Amino acid sequence: MRTFIAGTVFFSAIFFGSCRKTDSPEAGRTYMGQVVENICxxxxxxxxxxTRLGETWTTSTGTKYKNIFKVANPCTWRPGGGKSPFVKFVFVPQVPQTCAQCLLAVEMPSTEYHIQVVE
Structure with a gap:
């Protein structure tokens, strides 16, 4: 019985330990991205x-993106108001969003992250 249990534990460790994990957000790390949609x-x-975070997302027009996400804090994510589509950013804790936003229904990825653009 001991041999059976030891064998089961051994093979379980090999099987589950061999699964490749995707990246997870790291506090303090700076990431690079491109804004591909910014509507309302x-x-x-x-x-x-x-970085392998976010999701694979295909728009209604057929454009496919990998590792994409929706900005969960649109009121505070880019304090400088820059216009470049390329951004350097860090993950931040959730912050209440109190700015006015329009109610336009826009197709977006379902994965959301709170980010802060850094210069």
Whole structure:
């Protein structure tokens, strides 16, 4: 019986330990991305630094993106108001969003992250 249990534990460790994990957000790490959609406070950013977070998303027009997410804090994500589509950012804790936003229904990725653009 001991041999059976030991064997089961051994093979379980090998099987579950071999699963490849995707990246997870790291506090303090700076990421690079490109804003691919910014309509009426709905902002989608695609990672451009090889980070494997977010999701694969295809728009209604057939454009496919990998590692893309929706900005969960559209009121505070870009304090400088920059216009470049390329952004350097860090993940931040959830902050209440109190700015006015329009009610336009826009297709967006379902994955959301709270980010802060850094210069």
């Amino acid at each position: 406070g709905n902002i989608a950013v695609e990672f451009t630094d090889g």
